Amino acid sequence: MNLKRLWTYRKLILFFLLIFLSFLILMAQQRQALSESQAGRIALVIFDPLFKATAWVDERVVDFFDVALSRSSLRRENEALQQELAALEVRYRLLKHEMLKLQSLSDLQTLDLTRSLRLLPASVTAVSPSPWSRTVVVDKGIIQGVRTNMAVVHVTGLVGIVREVTPNSAVVQLLIDQRSAVGVRVEETRERGIVRGLGTPERYELLLEESGEGPQEGATVVSSGLEGSHFAGGLLVGTVHGAKKNKYGQVIAMVKPAVNMNRLEEVLIILGSEEGS
Amino acid sequence: MNSYSTISPARLFRIGSTVKLLLLVVAVLFFEFAVQYLVRYRVPVPHLLALLVIFIGLQWEETRGAVLGFVFGMLYGLLAYEPIGLSAFGLTLIGFLSAQLKRHFFVDTYADKTVLAVCLLVMHNVAIVIVAWLTLGLHLPLGLLQCAITGIFAAPCFVIFDWLFQTRER
Structure with missing residues (x-):
């Protein structure tokens, strides 16, 4: 009897099951159980x-x-x-x-002037059409030596990080993606902070560690390259455009990206340094 | 013993519809990725996959709308490198609701369908923004411009889908 009654609600039950399944998948990602998809x-x-x-x-x-x-x-x-x-x-x-x-x-x-990075040129072959994901696919993959978490740069500055690799292609998560963050340093004042993507190609958000006056307009922001970071130090991230303090006294600045993500066609993947690291 | 084919015309029609649907999904994905590649991030691209799911919900019923919405959403999430499950959630919702709303409102002309599609797209985006905030802590943009651009494409897309699946009465 009960089963018969349940059967009449089968469409609704299936709908809620699918919704519940979507939630479960999302929650699993939050716990990073699905990071290697x-x-x-x-x-x-x-x-x-x-x-x-x-x-x-x-x-x-x-x-x-x-x-x-x-x-x-x-x-x-x-x-x-x-x-x-x-x-x-x-x-x-x-x-x-x-x-x-x-x-x-x-x-x-004796100086390390000749130290150079091993760079692999790659072409963008696809751009994510989702408004909630700022990623591109490039035409180089495992066969060419690309691995996950490698930094990707453009002639003008830092682009993002490799998140997924297949034999002949790789997904690059751009720095403007909301899931992206990079440890940075303001070149003029040596202040440290974190730059986060806002999902828009026009700006990043810079959260400074110290609660000072904040960087000046036009100050250069570069990657800090601290231990544990996927990015080498000194890669150009952008320039400061306006700063304010939040309610905790922390300085939040807007950073104009050095790379025009709207025109990304050719990028360089940093495979490591010439020394083999 | 005769070994004639026993596939009935009705079954052949169903197989044909499934093949058409699969090809259509690939074509829609091709369109979305091709347009996004051309415009990069300058303007949002129309979400034709969402329109296809709405069409499925409107033409068939809740179960097909919800299940295909979930499957297409998973595929889209994987290819677009979104948080997986986000689009699956949104498309399941609109696949189910489009069929439900058709029962309660008189949806017949392409103008009706376009209005319904825009309302569902806004609902889809709002639901995704809320779910992303609740589950992942992400503050995603609402993407209303994308809804408007997709709305412009709604009527022509429904005409093409009707023609492909011969669902419009003559």
Whole structure:
């Protein structure tokens, strides 16, 4: 009798079961029980061709309209770039000469000036369409040496961190994502703090450790690179744009990202330093 | 002994509908990712997957709306690298509610469906923001602009879905 009655409410019961299941999955993530998501990796591998196809189609569409609509401006831009390239070539030769002179000085040989990072260039092949996730997929993965928690940079500054890796692609969680945070230092005052993403590409939030006057407008914010951090020190995060104090006296500043996340196409994944770390 | 196929026309139709639905989901995901790739983060992209779930709820019934909403939501959450379960929760909710609301309100024209879709999308976003705050402590944006942009796409999408599944009476 009771079962019959239950059967009449089967749709409602199924609905609440699914809702409950969603809650359980979310709660499991809060406890980080689902941090290494095998299902996510499998879905990424299966849909990787789809991402690459979208990028391929988009690039062809953009290229077609770019060429069709801006032929004359492209010619002008090309000429200007060629002139700039020639000037840079000269400057490069001068600098190379100066560097060779510096290297010949014996006291500089002990310094770590030549320490450089092993960088892997990667192209963005997909951008998360969710308004609640600021991530991109890049076309390099395990085969090329990418691992989770590697820092990702752009020529202009810090981009984010690798969160998921498949053989030929990786998910990069951008610094503007609400789940992102990085330990930073204000370059001018050496104050330490944490920069957090706000989900918007226009700004980050900087929470300073010390309750002073706060950084000045335009101050440079770089990654602190403290022990335990996934990011190397000195990577440009952004510049300060306004600061205020919260009710606990802590200084909260707004930081303008150094990287324009709206135009992210090519990034560099830091694989480690040349020494092999 | 004859070995003729015993698949009935009704069964063939069901298999055809399922294949169409799967292809449609892939096409919708392709569209969302392609548009987002083009615009990067400049403007929100229309959430066509949510429109598809609303359409399923409106055309069929609660169980199919809720179950497919959950499955599509899980897939979307995994691909978009959202907190997993967030979209599953939202799409289950609107898949179920669209079928429920159709029982209580007269939803016939594309204008009716568009209004209902926008209301459900706002409800979906509000529910997700609350759940993300309660379960993960995240303060997510409400995304009302995305609801408005998706609303613009609602009527054309429903026309295409109707045509694909031949659900509109002639």
